[in-house]
Amino acid sequence: MLSASANRIVTKIFSPVENATALDPLISTLQKAVRALVPPGEVRDVLHGVPAAHPVHPVLVQIPLGSWTSAAILDLVPGTESASRRLICVGVLAAAPAALTGATDWSELHEQQMRTGVVHWAANLVAVSLYAASYVQRRRGRDGSGKVLSYLGLAVASAGGFIGGHLAYHQAAGVNHAEEVPHIVPSGWNSIGTLEDFAEGRVTRSAVGDVPILVFRDGERLSVLSDRCSHLSGPLSEGDLVTDADGSACIRCPWHGSTFSLADGSVRRGPAIAPQPALQARQGDGRVEVMLPGAD
Ligand code: FES
Structure with missing residues (x-):
């Protein structure tokens, strides 16, 4: 009351x-x-x-x-x-x-x-x-x-x-908008499709449970990040693929330009200060599965 x-x-x-x-x-x-x-x-x-x-x-x-x-x-x-x-x-x-x-x-x-x-x-x-x-x-x-x-x-x-x-x-300005991800991604390995569902050299939007994710495919290798930017929840999968000064592949948020390493979600350019949750990916029986590290 x-x-x-x-x-x-x-x-x-x-x-x-x-x-x-x-x-x-x-x-x-x-x-x-x-x-x-x-x-x-x-x-x-x-x-x-x-x-x-x-x-x-x-x-x-x-x-x-x-x-x-x-x-x-x-x-x-x-x-x-x-x-x-x-x-x-x-x-x-x-x-x-x-x-x-x-x-x-x-x-x-x-x-x-x-x-x-x-x-x-x-x-x-x-x-x-x-x-x-x-x-x-x-x-x-x-x-x-x-x-x-x-x-x-x-x-x-x-x-x-x-x-x-x-x-x-x-109004949640300045807070980490990816904080809840580890709490709501289903534990264990989760199937998200087959390798063919993810175009080579492109970022594809997918989901694990209710959590949107982006998947970047480089040959047989897949990088998977939570899709909602930790700065203010911008859709990273609609951003640009860029290369950082050390040569690593990154994704740049379309809203305010925060840039994250596709390999581990680390922040390469602000305004975001919190990393993007990165998921592990594996293939088996023709399926692609993802899991948050330590959530097995
Ligand atoms: S929402 Fe991604 S940089 Fe602001």
Whole structure:
């Protein structure tokens, strides 16, 4: 009962944002600016968190939020003005890399997610501005107004965090969209057809149980991956076959360009940070069978 009311409230708050098409021209401009600032390549992958196999943005936001929360506590303790001022400065400076990583992730989302994301941006921009003004006031010796500004900043940053939480947990931005695959692929070896069902040198869409998969045939060898991209569930089997710098065959997602090794599903290019589940394949009695490693 309580959760039904809470759900209604959350829907009432966020539905207008998710459906606010009036934001789209601004989003388009910002998206182009972010893509121009951080074009596809290694730097962009680092900002997404591809080398770490973990998103960078949630880690970096802890520095400004931690600094500002600590300053809010110190502001209640007499004689700690200097320490509080320094923490606010650290938070304002640390907001820049946090914003850059967030903007990079944001620029490769669905439109409803981008609308929520742009409101998250705006709230955080206001929070940083309030903290910057607070710092200036404190430097001028006006600690009273500096404290008021920073408490306002904390309130707005908390609202920004709430919106970011909705983006991540309700709208599933930044989560691994292939996580459920190992839990729903039927265990053991599963027949998916005969070798002739899979055209040579091509990617073919198939399924194991309810899970869509892609099959790439190279002679007698078959590479099999889960078909829904770990970034945002794009149909990998509709993507392009490409060759990575080390010569390995890869598939590039048609939606945002994430690139995965066909051999093992590892991420070769973001924005995806989680690998595609790869299945083992074998042939026997004219049939092709697949199995998740370790699921026998
Ligand atoms: S869905 Fe975004 S890269 Fe595949």
